Amino acid sequence: MRTLFTHGTIVPMDGTATALAMLVEDGRILAVADDLRPGDGTHVIDLHGHTVVPAFADCHTHLTFTGCQVVDGSLAGCRSVAELSDVLLQAVRAQPAGGIVRRWNLDDARFADRRPVQADLDAVSRAVPIVLSRVGNGASLLNSAAMSAIGLDRTVPTVEMRDGERTGWTWGEANHEALEFAVLSLTDAEIAAVARAAADLAVQEGVTTLHAIEGSFAGQAAGDRGRSNQWLERLLPVLGDLPITVVPLDSQLDSPADLARIAANGHKVAGGDLFLDGVLGAAYISGMARAALDDPYADGQGGSGHLLLDDATVTSFLMEAARHGVSLGAHAVGERAIAQFLDAWERVVDAEPEARRLRPRIDHGILPREADIDRAGSLGVLFSLQPVFERRSGGPSGQYAGRIGPARSRRTHRFRSLLRAGVTLVGGSDSPMNRIAPLEGIGAAVDHSVESERLTPLEALAMFTTGAAKAGGLEQERGTLSPGKLADFVVLTGDPLDPRQLEACRVRETWRLGRKLWVSAAPRAPLI
Template identity: 30%
Template sequence: MATLYRNGEVYSPADPFATALLVEGDRVLFVGSDDAAEAAAFGADEVVDLQGALVVPGFVDAHVHATQTGLTLTGLDLSGVRTLADALAAVERHAATHPGIVLGHGWDETSWPERRPPTTAELDRAAGDRPVYLSRVDVHSAVASSALRAAVPGLENLVGHDADGALTRDAHHAVRGVALGSITAAQRAAAQRETRAHAARQGIVALHECGGPDVGGEGDFTALLALAAAEPGPDVFGYWGEWRSAAKARELGAVGAGGDLFVDGALGSHTAALAAPYADAPGTSGHLYLDAGEIAEHLVDCVTNGTQGGFHAIGDRALAAVAEGFAAAAATVGLDRLRIGRHRVEHALMLDPTLIRALVNHGAVASVQPAFDAAWGGPDGMYAQRLGTERAAGLHPFSGLAGVGVPLAFGSDAPVTPLDPWGTVRAAAFPHNPHHAISVRAAFAAHTRGGWRALGRDDGGMLVPGAVASFAVWDVEELVVQAPDDRVARWSTDPRAGVQGLPALSDGATPPRCLRTVVRGETVFTAE
């Protein structure tokens, strides 16, 4: 089947003035003017009048957790709750109207006046004798009711256990496993479908699912891959985060043995591994789950099995261990063999020039989440609370990475931050620290083409003849071109330059609205 899309603005390196594209099957056949496209169509089966809309390559979210995102979209979302009392009231309302376990996500005590999470006793009063699992916004700690705690044998003996407060590390992993294991196969499938449908509504054509034994388990991971293969919607590429599991990852259908293979935890939960203690918790500097030797072993296993590897690393101590591990692996298998694997580092918040050079030298991909900076950056944000303003100002060095050629792939880590690709682009182009800013064009490329490059698919994310027809159509109020050396967002719209515009994303601009999403030639979303 051939479909002609005409009368729009097509973002394509093949023709900066293109207004139409022709799709046949799952491929782009032609990009150019309306007249030329119509001549090439030879009577297309369908003609879509774009009515001036913008057509761009579809977004790729390079780090998601589909089941937990779907459960949050359809269930108890605490991300907008502003006080501890409101959180407990939300739990009570949800428990009164929903049977079974109470699953919630998104609380952030750093923004509450009480500055603490709910206690076990408070959850028991809010939900009665019901099991309750409420993950913190970073998903690296959670609070749980007495009923849920009782369902985890030996919980009190696990590292990270707290009888009254938030659970971290091994204790959290154990409780999360029981909580997520309590949902039915039908509930899980419904959550996964909701995530894919919501992604399609945001113009997202592909998701990188980051699973693992401590994230959702094998059943959840393989069920998602099977569902995505059987039903229309955004493509799903799975990463399995288990140490020295390259062969197993391939057996499970994963494209890589990485994603959330934890080297450390998260700043919000005080579990990211730091070289110096936390400013608001001087007695702790986080935790390393893997040391440099174990990181090297995993990389060697991946190279030997011809599988892409990767790690979750946030703190500077964790990233230093990653750099040391890469160097040790290179000494074992050879630098060139290591580089061609495009092994990934997820999050990579606390990077200095030395650590950035290590990423460059070893050919690593930085899979990062600019929305983290939008949510927690700035002098009054959570990062500054945890680290102090000086260390916090150095987080998320987008320009430092892009400027020396580290490949960037943008994601959300949903449900940690929402599936919001244009918001992600804006966060990288206008971060709290302007020295870390990259251009809108570079940020857009990192969230489209960058996601495909992180998979080893260099031909993805461009609308050119022969490319896979995965794209989105947007209603855009204004198209603008950012000056390449511009740090304060002056704009040029001179069409004589032949440089294509992107939506205005500065303060006060109307956000783009997705009208249609197409995955491999098939429409998976149309706006009503």
């Protein structure tokens, strides 16, 4: 069936002018123009002056963790140890025999009384394993049953000790093992529910494509174990039943040899969180790896962070990715980590010139050196950014300023500088750390605290449309509203290209393959 969308503003994002109408048939766009007229049998939809843009993509999400917060439950509202204990007691009582209790988004920094510890969880249950992931998933709190089940009831460097006793808090490798234990405990039915929950959150925000970073980080770069990515393999069968497209980024990278396995499974993009350094913002707690900076931190904790991998290992990962035709993404936040990635990619393209056709990407890329901005452009390295982090932590009184000083904090998230250097900017959220909400990300990129780094609304919109499509190798089918492409689009209230209206814009409808997935006037669930 042909459908003509009229009396709106169609923003193609392909370099052509906006238009008043769009014609769709069999899930594809036939035409975008001002003077389209309905033919016999054409269904006409009046847009009533609303704006239509390509459907959004979110290029840095942890789909499983995002859905788990809905299916298992979030602890974001807990503000005391007593309240947490009550929540967990109810969960333990409802747990079937042999199960575990998983909860997410624990924010101990906001507790009014004190930080919870293992003894508090053991008071709830010493028999049922309890795994509580902290906000950002960079640390977790476990009871003794979970410690034993995972094998952390021993001396492990990243298990916190106080006065010779485990506190239950883990980060680094121990936290990765805890998260692997939690995810692999999901039943098949829970995996399906988790995936659907994440997809439902996405379509309500105009997103029809998610890049999902999936796989255990335990043992990352520690050596080939010849294992499959069970985490992702159990998720893949349910992805085809979702109302969105999921681009899986296999992030289980025990060694460079995993790139052969990833390529053999048909994946052209991978990684996203090959950790070259640690964190800079809200996910950090004492003991965790920090972003690798050129100069010391300014928050009194000392040091300048450190690189988690040596140069030879990073080069080996990128070289193997290139040999197998896989575009690899890596977590690099500080100057030294970003430089390390660019150095390694430069070695790869010098040795394998054909590798330039690939699209390696730096995920986060918060604090690049000036010279590395231009170098990224010349090397064709994409920057996968989460603009909302700048809104949350940037500015002269923000968290970045507190950690690295006001002067250096003006150099975070160099949106305009990177774009000027020819770098393709890719938009994401890092969900569940931030909500899947591209309009918020677009607004944050337009409203950078440093005026010279702000993007125009059109440039920011490109991060979540054309740039995102390029990152996933999907630009032939998605990213613009051009004739022949898939009819994935969003109807917005207000004009997203007008900075004065951008903050008030909302997703009115989400369409995929010419079918309406969601409307804002309906209950907040997809219409599939």
